[in-house]
Amino acid sequence: MNFTPWNKVQIARSPLRPTGLDYIENLFDDFIELHGDRRFSDDKAIVGGIASFKGIPVTVIAQQKGRNTKDNILRNFSMPHPEGYRKALRLMKQAEKFKRPIICFVDTPGAFCGIGAEERGQGEAIATNLASMMLLKTPILTFVISEGGSGGALALGVADRVYMLRHAIYSILSPEGFASILYKDSSRAEEAANDMKLTAQDLYKFGIIDGIIDESDGGVQTNSLKTMREIDMIIEKDLTSLINEETKDMLDKRYERYRKI
Amino acid sequence: MLSNIFRGKQYAVSKKYNRQSLKDNIEEKKKSIKENYVEIQYQETECKPNVPEGIVAKCAKCGKIIYNKLLISNNKICPECGAYFKMTAIERLSTIIDVDDLCIEYDKQVTTKDPLKFPGYKEKLLNLQKRTGLIDGILVVKAKIKTNDIYIAVMDPVFLMGSMGTAIGEKLTRLFERATKENLPVIVFCSSGGARMQEGIFSLMQMAKVSGALARHSEAGLLYISVLTDPTTGGVTASFAMLGDIILAEPKALIGFAGPRVIQQTIGQKLPEGFQRSEFLLEHGFIDKIVARNDMREVLSKIILLHQNKSQGGSKDEFYTME
Numbered sequence: 001m002n003f004t005p006w007n008k009v010q011i012a013r014s015p016l017r018p019t020g021l022d023y024i025e026n027l028f029d030d031f032i033e034l035h036g037d038r039r040f041s042d043d044k045a046i047v048g049g050i051a052s053f054k055g056i057p058v059t060v061i062a063q064q065k066g067r068n069t070k071d072n073i074l075r076n077f078s079m080p081h082p083e084g085y086r087k088a089l090r091l092m093k094q095a096e097k098f099k100r101p102i103i104c105f106v107d108t109p110g111a112f113c114g115i116g117a118e119e120r121g122q123g124e125a126i127a128t129n130l131a132s133m134m135l136l137k138t139p140i141l142t143f144v145i146s147e148g149g150s151g152g153a154l155a156l157g158v159a160d161r162v163y164m165l166r167h168a169i170y171s172i173l174s175p176e177g178f179a180s181i182l183y184k185d186s187s188r189a190e191e192a193a194n195d196m197k198l199t200a201q202d203l204y205k206f207g208i209i210d211g212i213i214d215e216s217d218g219g220v221q222t223n224s225l226k227t228m229r230e231i232d233m234i235i236e237k238d239l240t241s242l243i244n245e246e247t248k249d250m251l252d253k254r255y256e257r258y259r260k261i
Numbered sequence: 262m263l264s265n266i267f268r269g270k271q272y273a274v275s276k277k278y279n280r281q282s283l284k285d286n287i288e289e290k291k292k293s294i295k296e297n298y299v300e301i302q303y304q305e306t307e308c309k310p311n312v313p314e315g316i317v318a319k320c321a322k323c324g325k326i327i328y329n330k331l332l333i334s335n336n337k338i339c340p341e342c343g344a345y346f347k348m349t350a351i352e353r354l355s356t357i358i359d360v361d362d363l364c365i366e367y368d369k370q371v372t373t374k375d376p377l378k379f380p381g382y383k384e385k386l387l388n389l390q391k392r393t394g395l396i397d398g399i400l401v402v403k404a405k406i407k408t409n410d411i412y413i414a415v416m417d418p419v420f421l422m423g424s425m426g427t428a429i430g431e432k433l434t435r436l437f438e439r440a441t442k443e444n445l446p447v448i449v450f451c452s453s454g455g456a457r458m459q460e461g462i463f464s465l466m467q468m469a470k471v472s473g474a475l476a477r478h479s480e481a482g483l484l485y486i487s488v489l490t491d492p493t494t495g496g497v498t499a500s501f502a503m504l505g506d507i508i509l510a511e512p513k514a515l516i517g518f519a520g521p522r523v524i525q526q527t528i529g530q531k532l533p534e535g536f537q538r539s540e541f542l543l544e545h546g547f548i549d550k551i552v553a554r555n556d557m558r559e560v561l562s563k564i565i566l567l568h569q570n571k572s573q574g575g576s577k578d579e580f581y582t583m584e
């Protein structure tokens with residue numbers, strides 16, 4: 001079946017798709033959620049904690065959309081504030097200290113825009129994650145499971161390997177925002193989606209992501225076990241190879257991954 | 262020599278360049294760094310000021326009409342009311358460095374290869390390049406400030422609002438890599454609307470690329486000062502602008518992640534007075550100091566002097582050396 005970029009945008013935004021926590025619950029054992037950035041608060045748009053992956057302790061971090069309307073309000077529609085990114089970085093540094101690999105699940109329309117977010121340094125929080133993740137001495141894998149919106153997604157996306165689900169999108173801005181800036185008309189989002197090249201297939205062709213994870217035509221929710229199994233295999237394969245690399249080589253390759261773009 | 266331009270404090274020079282080499286090679290399938298930017302060939306022609314002599318400018322704040330010449334000799338500060346006009350990269354640089362000393366421009370020829378093949382973008386760039394004499398929105402040099410060697414990048418707001426695409430990302434990355442190799446400090450003057458939309462995901466990835474190069478420069482114990490000027494927003498704020506060891510800003514500059522209009526639309530309420538201005542960021546702890554344009558060179562040179570042991574040939578294991 002063929003999907004237009006705009007079809008993909010709509011599929012990626014479907015409330016029926018599994019959320020970050022669904023992946024965590026399916027792929028890991030003994031997940032213990034850890035809360036708070038130790039600075040200001042606990043941002044519920046980002047969930048993080050420690051868990052076991054086939055006996056290996058790992059740190060998992062996920063942007064979390066709500067599973068229903070009420071939950072979505074609690075999760076701020078998965079649009080993190082600065083404290084969400086700071087919590088993520090705190091957990092990542094903790095992972096580095098205890099030599100745990102880090103697995104991130106990206107699913108956000110973008111970092112939240114608001115007065116509080118600006119007052120508390122949204123730009124600084126994202127920037128610090130980008131620079132810090134480049135130097136973290138532990139393997140990092142990132143999966144863009146549905147929506148990868150802008151700097152808000154990239155702040156969990158500086159990794160040794162980045163994958164996208166077949167119908168996921170990853171872009172500089174929402175197609176609506178993009179259309180309103182470049183075409184001065186936010187209703188031309190469909191056209192923007194075409195021009196932006198935001199599908200997993202585009203990004204793979206560009207060499208920006210390392211692979212595409214299959215999902216059914218009807219979306220991951222129609223056969224999520226199959227998708228989970230594929231992610232499970234990728235995590236196992238990548239962690240096995242990354243754990244065997246010298247840290248310096250791993251970091252040089254991580255740097256090169258972005259350097260060449 | 263560039264110093265001629267600085268001495269005249271004229272705006273960027275016009276250049277003829279070879280359009281043939283800008284033609285995109287759609288057939289080229291190879292996925293490599295070369296796919297995203299290309300170094301274009303151009304011939305030097307005589308330097309001509311971009312702005313015709315004698316033209317006047319209107320102050321946005323007090324409405325007075327001011328001769329450009331007077332304005333430029335006054336560091337682009339309104340002589341009537343003190344408002345700051347935007348500065349081009351060359352104008353800015355001429356107020357900061359030792360203009361009579363050697364100044365080498367790097368990677369001038371780096372331009373984008375239009376990685377998305379975005380409709381109309383290539384034509385827009387060509388027009389802009391012809392009109393401004395710039396190839397993209399950043400000037401990268403190695404120069405001296407009060408005899409100290411330093412790498413400096415200055416973003417140019419006249420070029421697509423200083424937006425960052427692959428060319429700016431590549432030039433900044435090379436700048437940090439060079440400075441790391443040579444143990445030199447870096448100053449970046451930010452002035453940008455954010456990541457460049459027309460290069461989509463490639464622009465977004467420049468944020469990671471530049472931040473990575475900067476992180477390695479920092480890890481080597483070297484000094485990076487970012488100077489925020491009006492406006493600094495979006496992907497630039499969310500990467501190198503906010504990563505300075507020391508972050509300075511010009512007074513009243515707009516600095517933020519999301520633009521004020523977008524925030525206002527999102528939350529549906531009026532924004533407080535002074536929101537996202539330099540003074541607001543200072544108050545909230547996100548910048549170190551607000552520095553008036555006329556004091557910038559002095560403040561920068563003092564900071565550089567205080568870091569000299571670290572930044573020139575020092576390793577991070579040596580805390581200080583006394584001679």
Ligand SMILES: [Zn+2]
Pocket residue numbers: 320321322323324325339340341342343344
């Ligand atoms: Zn005035």
